[in-house]
């Protein structure tokens with residue numbers, strides 16, 4: 001995949017830039033900082049409180065950074081995590097291996113990130129005693145969920161770059177496969193995103209965003 005290149009971000013963590021979508025996979029103000037803020041702190045930790053089991057769905061698995069950070073976070077909690085990630089254009093494994101191996105970070109994150117990045121598609125892989133991942137290679141817009149989730153990490157490219165991903169129809173599909181009081185978190189707080197989430201049935205909260213972004217969204221399936 002010659003159209004992907006590794007680029008550094010402000011907190012020292014790497015991300016990818018896609019020529020095909022003309023977009024970065026994470027914020028250039030800090031890939032790990034953004035992922036921790038939006039997906040781990042506002043999403044995973046919110047649902048993992050007082051639970052023994054959490055099922056996560058990520059839309060846009062990309063570099064597997066969000067899944068690696070969740071695998072590390074799960075180790076510090078009582079909770080067991082089943083993680084599902086859907087991706088239509090998986091980056092090649094050697095590219096990811098190279099990117100992660102050259103990242104100078106604490107060994108735990110590096111080890112978990114390498115493991116999730118190398119896990120195969122189409123089957124469940126145990127990453128640690130709290131965390132397994134099931135990667136799905138499919139077009140999210142056509143995919144039909146067959147199980148329920150507690151939290152959705154919605155990490156598609158921005159609504160201006162890929163508006164079809166942020167449709168009412170897609171958000172309804174996610175609303176239906178979330179458990180009662182399940183949540184969806186995303187980095188975009190655009191008006192059309194909030195409106196489409198509301199039209200799909202969610203209660204929408206605007207939270208403060210990661211560096212470089214004023215706001216993010218947490219949408220709740222209130223029952």
Ligand SMILES: C[S@@+](CC[C@H](N)C(=O)[O-])C[C@H]1O[C@@H](n2cnc3c(N)ncnc32)[C@H](O)[C@@H]1O
Pocket residue numbers: 024025026059060061062063064065066067086087088089090138139140141155156157162
């Ligand atoms: C912002 S990046 C995701 C970054 C990722 N969460 C990470 O931690 O690296 C968006 C991802 O959505 C994927 N994508 C684009 N269109 C898609 C589709 N129709 N279905 C599933 N994935 C798609 C892209 O290939 C890309 O990996």
